[in-house]
Amino acid sequence: MTNIRLDAATEPRVGEELPLEKLNDYLHAAIPGFGNIIKVGQFGGGYSNLTYQLQTADQTYVLRRPPFGAKDIKKGHNMAREYQILSTLHQAGYNKVPQVLLCCEDESLLGFPFYLMEKIEGVILRGKMAHKIQIPAEQMRQLSISLIDALVELHQIDIEQTGLIQLGKPEGYIRRQVEGWSQRYAAAQTDEIPQMEELSSWLIANLPAEGKPSFIHNDFKYDNAILHPESLEISAILDWEMSTVGDPMMDFGTSLSYWCEAGDGDFEKSFNVSWLPGNLTRQEVAEYYSEKSGRDTSNALYFYVFGLFKNAVIMQQIYSRYKKGYTQDERFAMLIWGVQVLAKKAIQALEEDKI
Structure with missing residues (x-):
């Protein structure tokens, strides 16, 4: 059916190793019966928080910590918040999250905050491996539908009853996001990219009305x-560091901005596998999300453009x-070119009035 391998950890990158002796001492004291860590690997697919695999004699865990230089990003890479989000979602019955075990905010112990969670075995479809993926078009189509179903399910969680409402401020969310990402x-900023200034101005000038808030992931995609x-059913969704409470169309727009198609450029394709045969198109994604969620997606272009702009800002950071x-x-050296690519793509979408 497929030649996809399990997502594997490799040797930690130079300069990003964990202080193993201190980590073992802390975990032994914090978790009764915790085994001795005998091997540490690093997952290399992400561009943000650093993620490691910790292996004891009989268990495997995952550790998340902020990237180096994270303190320069205001309110970013908050390990305690991500830990709380996963814990609350698990209690709310959203079963597509790993179970978290502990969170350490005391940076004096290891030099950084971190949290520990269970390891869920499975495969992750990363854009860089797209040409090696052998999934029949019919199964790929069902997988793309399942991904949108998981997003709709998240947006339908009762934020009041579960207490998730406490993890965000939904009033004025769209404006805060547009202005906030412009400020970020x-x-x-390191280079002059006129399209980014143009997009910022357009997004602020065309702010849509707020919709009913929900809990949103803000980075919902295949990888x-x-x-x-x-x-190949979805076992878990990862990377909740940017999740909050707000207008779900902003979440939808971010997902749509990752949803590259066969006619898109190589750079966009390198970040997702949604261009492989069988996947829904962006327009089909909008129609299916509207049908399943009951939400109006007629203004999908605005949220799509915002998603491209936000992704460009993240690359810039x-x-x-x-x-x-x-x-x-x-x-990371090539990401400045990626900022330019996404900015031009957003301008093109506005000119063609098409997602």
């Missing part, structure tokens, strides 16, 4: 989903950290 871009290694020498990861 200005703070991280944040763990799939069962045999059935990561590139800025690289430029300042906080990380030696050479993948």
